[in-house]
Amino acid sequence: MEAVITIGRRKRIVLLYLLFLWHITEAQIRYTIPEELKEGSVVGNIAKDLGVGVSEISHRKLRIASESGKEYFSVDLGKGELLVNERIDREVLCAQSVSCILPLEAIIENPLQLYRVEIQVLDINDNAPNFQNHKNILNVAESTALGARFRLESAQDSDVGSNSLRTYTLSKNDNFILDIKTGKDGSRVPELVLEKSLDREKQSQHHLVLTAIDGGNPARSGTAEIDVNVLDNNDNAPVCEKASYDIQLEENTTRGLVVVTIRAVDPDEGANSEVRYSFGPHTPEILQSLFSIDATTGEIKVTDEIDYEAGTSFEFDIVATDTGAPPMQGICSVHIDILDINDNKPEIILKSLSSPVREDAPVGTVVALISAKDIDTGDNGKVHLTLQSDLPFALKPSISNHYALVTDKALDREQHAVYTIQIVAVDSGSPRLTSEKEITVDILDVNDNPPRFAQQLYTVYVKENRVPGSILCSVSASDPDTGDNAKISYSILESRHQGVSISSYIYINSDNGSVFSMHSFDYEKMKTFRFHVEAKDHGSSSLSSNATVHVFILDQNDNAPAVIYPSAVMGSVSHQRMPRSAKAGHLVTKVTAVDADSGHNAWMFYRLVEATDMSLFSINLHTGEVRTKRAVYEHDDSSQRLVVEIKDNGETAQSSTVTVDILLEDGIQEPVSDIRQKNSDITKGSKITFYLIISLASVSVLSVLTFVILLVKCARNSRGRTSCCVRRSDSDDYKNPNRNLQIQLNTDGPIKYVEVLGGDMLSQSQSFGSCLSPLSEFSDFTLVKPSSTIDFKELNVLDASLPDSAWTFESQQVSAQ
Numbered sequence: 001m002e003a004v005i006t007i008g009r010r011k012r013i014v015l016l017y018l019l020f021l022w023h024i025t026e027a028q029i030r031y032t033i034p035e036e037l038k039e040g041s042v043v044g045n046i047a048k049d050l051g052v053g054v055s056e057i058s059h060r061k062l063r064i065a066s067e068s069g070k071e072y073f074s075v076d077l078g079k080g081e082l083l084v085n086e087r088i089d090r091e092v093l094c095a096q097s098v099s100c101i102l103p104l105e106a107i108i109e110n111p112l113q114l115y116r117v118e119i120q121v122l123d124i125n126d127n128a129p130n131f132q133n134h135k136n137i138l139n140v141a142e143s144t145a146l147g148a149r150f151r152l153e154s155a156q157d158s159d160v161g162s163n164s165l166r167t168y169t170l171s172k173n174d175n176f177i178l179d180i181k182t183g184k185d186g187s188r189v190p191e192l193v194l195e196k197s198l199d200r201e202k203q204s205q206h207h208l209v210l211t212a213i214d215g216g217n218p219a220r221s222g223t224a225e226i227d228v229n230v231l232d233n234n235d236n237a238p239v240c241e242k243a244s245y246d247i248q249l250e251e252n253t254t255r256g257l258v259v260v261t262i263r264a265v266d267p268d269e270g271a272n273s274e275v276r277y278s279f280g281p282h283t284p285e286i287l288q289s290l291f292s293i294d295a296t297t298g299e300i301k302v303t304d305e306i307d308y309e310a311g312t313s314f315e316f317d318i319v320a321t322d323t324g325a326p327p328m329q330g331i332c333s334v335h336i337d338i339l340d341i342n343d344n345k346p347e348i349i350l351k352s353l354s355s356p357v358r359e360d361a362p363v364g365t366v367v368a369l370i371s372a373k374d375i376d377t378g379d380n381g382k383v384h385l386t387l388q389s390d391l392p393f394a395l396k397p398s399i400s401n402h403y404a405l406v407t408d409k410a411l412d413r414e415q416h417a418v419y420t421i422q423i424v425a426v427d428s429g430s431p432r433l434t435s436e437k438e439i440t441v442d443i444l445d446v447n448d449n450p451p452r453f454a455q456q457l458y459t460v461y462v463k464e465n466r467v468p469g470s471i472l473c474s475v476s477a478s479d480p481d482t483g484d485n486a487k488i489s490y491s492i493l494e495s496r497h498q499g500v501s502i503s504s505y506i507y508i509n510s511d512n513g514s515v516f517s518m519h520s521f522d523y524e525k526m527k528t529f530r531f532h533v534e535a536k537d538h539g540s541s542s543l544s545s546n547a548t549v550h551v552f553i554l555d556q557n558d559n560a561p562a563v564i565y566p567s568a569v570m571g572s573v574s575h576q577r578m579p580r581s582a583k584a585g586h587l588v589t590k591v592t593a594v595d596a597d598s599g600h601n602a603w604m605f606y607r608l609v610e611a612t613d614m615s616l617f618s619i620n621l622h623t624g625e626v627r628t629k630r631a632v633y634e635h636d637d638s639s640q641r642l643v644v645e646i647k648d649n650g651e652t653a654q655s656s657t658v659t660v661d662i663l664l665e666d667g668i669q670e671p672v673s674d675i676r677q678k679n680s681d682i683t684k685g686s687k688i689t690f691y692l693i694i695s696l697a698s699v700s701v702l703s704v705l706t707f708v709i710l711l712v713k714c715a716r717n718s719r720g721r722t723s724c725c726v727r728r729s730d731s732d733d734y735k736n737p738n739r740n741l742q743i744q745l746n747t748d749g750p751i752k753y754v755e756v757l758g759g760d761m762l763s764q765s766q767s768f769g770s771c772l773s774p775l776s777e778f779s780d781f782t783l784v785k786p787s788s789t790i791d792f793k794e795l796n797v798l799d800a801s802l803p804d805s806a807w808t809f810e811s812q813q814v815s816a817q
């Protein structure tokens with residue numbers, strides 16, 4: 001009767017209702033059956049259990065009613081057996097409750113009787129444990145500590161009791177173990193425990209299978225797959241492909257060139273494996289300005305001009321950092337060697353220059369110190385210096401790349417005052433680079449040149465009687481030196497002329513070399529003189545030179561002819577006598593005059609200006625001979641007076657007169673006896689005549705001798721020549737003055753006068769020859785007629801006309817010395 005107690009409230013209502021309708025028997029029948037019986041399976045013989053005979057079954061209409069309405073069972077009216085009408089699933093009927101009782105009513109009519117029948121449905125292991133999710137994903141960070149637990153989904157088993165879930169198993173794996181916890185209600189909860197640390201980089205996913213096993217016999221199981229994803233942890237630093245990169249780079253590399261690409265690998269994934277590149281923390285800024293690194297690609301590029309001379313190699317670190325958190329870093333080093341190219345010109349450095357250089361500097365004098373430099377290396381930095389070859393300088397190499405510029409030849413400032421020396425430096429690179437430098441070297445003057453006169457010999461013609469202080473000439477000298485070394489002072493070298501100091505004749509302007517006279521000169525006293533001028537420079541040891549000035553004084557017609565014969569003693573008239581018997585042409589007398597001037601100025605003309613009887617006498621224009629024109633008549637006055645004018649040939653002619661009284665006498669003889677009569681007079685001068693003749697003879701002999709010697713010499717010296725001429729140049733005339741003696745003889749009968757002529761210097765303008773020709777056998781000894789028409793000026797004959805009885809001899813010493 002305990003079943004009643006267990007009936008639910010709803011059933012009780014139904015039961016009350018039934019009680020109301022029918023008599024409810026207290027009898028209770030219970031059958032126990034396993035679930036899942038086949039249809040038609042016999043649960044039990046209900047008729048028998050109810051005490052109803054088989055014959056009564058159909059009569060009393062035994063039937064089964066289910067409270068739930070679902071007809072799981074039926075009654076076999078023939079046998080009175082309770083049969084399974086429909087599949088009974090305990091899990092549907094009773095879910096998880098351990099006892100599952102299906103209440104039934106057995107109804108019998110006639111009389112109506114109601115019986116309670118309970119059918120206990122026993123569990124059979126017909127359900128396997130089941131996981132709700134057959135695929136599970138578990139994300140586990142790889143850094144998870146050992147022992148960490150991950151709760152897994154429990155499996156469900158509809159069966160109850162021993163058929164329910166009993167345990168779990170886990171597929172074999174390296175990292176996890178399974179731990180099953182039992183809850184307070186006895187439920188079992190599987191948990192994964194990390195037993196060995198995970199490494200995503202080794203295995204990023206673990207496939208586990210969890211199997212739930214129930215306690216049935218045979219046991220049934222259900223599985224669930226568990227995919228354990230190992231979550232990446234930034235536990236790996238990026239690693240460069242190479243620990244160090246060695247690169248060689250030419251120094252003139254263009255900007256933007258990729259030098260190298262750094263690649264670092266990070267086995268992590270995602271952000272943890274994304275690598276960013278950067279320079280190491282202590283990379284100098286200068287280096288960072290030369291190179292750049294692309295953060296993402298790792299390309300190292302040239303960003304600035306690479307200059308070998310600024311740095312021959314670079315070493316720096318590249319840091320590869322991943323983007324994980326925390327970031328991990330890897331470091332690699334880059335070594336860049338810069339290769340030198342010949343990109344630098346050699347440089348010439350002037351260390352010292354001693355300019356100006358004295359022109360008398362000895363060969364080898366150091367003028368400048370020069371060094372050459374090329375900042376390239378190797379051959380690119382080897383420098384060679386060269387010099388223009390035509391300069392008097394040389395480069396002398398001294399210690400490494402140092403040179404001394406020295407003089408190579410003697411210098412002469414007067415030829416070259418300034419040198420521009422071009423020095424060329426060439427390096428040995430390829431291609432060669434050159435540079436040039438100009439050095440200007442001034443040459444310092446040294447007083448090495450004496451002043452030089454424009455002429456060594458000056459010839460000056462000066463008219464006599466000029467006012468004192470007038471300019472005679474100007475000499476000039478030049479000095480190729482400079483400055484004081486070229487500054488010239490002129491002076492007259494002291495000498496004496498005719499016993500008088502030359503400085504009393506002339507003075508010189510010491511600045512410009514103008515020579516002035518201090519006297520007026522008188523040709524008749526001094527025809528020529530010479531002096532030496534000196535030019536002296538102002539150098540510290542002064543140099544000088546001299547020149548000779550010859551002054552020739554030119555004659556002016558400043559002297560009137562002077563009558564020598566017939567001598568008029570103090571104003572008295574000269575008296576001459578002649579015989580009355582004289583015939584026409586009788587030489588009465590000869591008027592002789594001298595003119596102190598020379599040349600034309602001394603050329604005299606004689607004229608009769610007055611006569612007692614003009615028809616009786618005539619005078620030779622040139623000779624001054626007074627002759628009778630006709631025979632003397634008886635009636636002619638015995639005293640005749642003649643006035644003779646003597647006039648010279650000067651520009652402004654000068655003249656003088658002489659008065660001659662002639663006495664016509666009957667008794668006197670011819671002029672021959674006249675001479676004899678004058679024997680006493682002649683003997684008076686015979687001694688002088690004798691000496692003169694001796695000296696003339698010796699001069700003649702000397703001359704002839706000289707010519708013989710000359711002839712021999714000429715013949716030897718010029719065999720090939722047609723003639724032998726010795727030409728005397730101007731200067732020869734002075735150096736070897738050849739005195740030209742002329743003797744003029746009166747050829748008109750007895751010697752009335754002798755003229756001794758001395759050739760002189762003024763003829764220097766005419767160079768006359770001493771030639772061996774038939775016409776001039778005695779070139780230096782010439783006979784000329786008194787009335788010769790030879791130009792006196794050219795011949796420069798010194799006349800010394802002498803009266804018959806009183807001979808004088810004037811010798812002119814006219815020579816350079």
Ligand SMILES: *[C@@H]1O[C@H](CO)[C@@H](O)[C@H](O)[C@H]1NC(C)=O
Nearest residue numbers: 250252253254341342430431
């Ligand atoms: C670098 O220099 C070399 C040799 O002088 C030359 O051949 C080359 O063209 C240069 N490169 C650049 C980029 O200027």
Ligand SMILES: *[C@@H]1O[C@H](CO)[C@@H](O)[C@H](O)[C@H]1NC(C)=O
Nearest residue numbers: 471474475509511512513514
């Ligand atoms: C030299 O100087 C003097 C005086 O000053 C002058 O009379 C003369 O003409 C000058 N001579 C020359 C050649 O200049």
Ligand SMILES: *[C@@H]1O[C@H](CO)[C@@H](O)[C@H](O)[C@H]1NC(C)=O
Nearest residue numbers: 493494532534544545546547
């Ligand atoms: C003039 O110069 C010459 C050399 O040129 C020298 O021999 C001579 O002695 C000099 N004369 C005088 C007077 O100084």
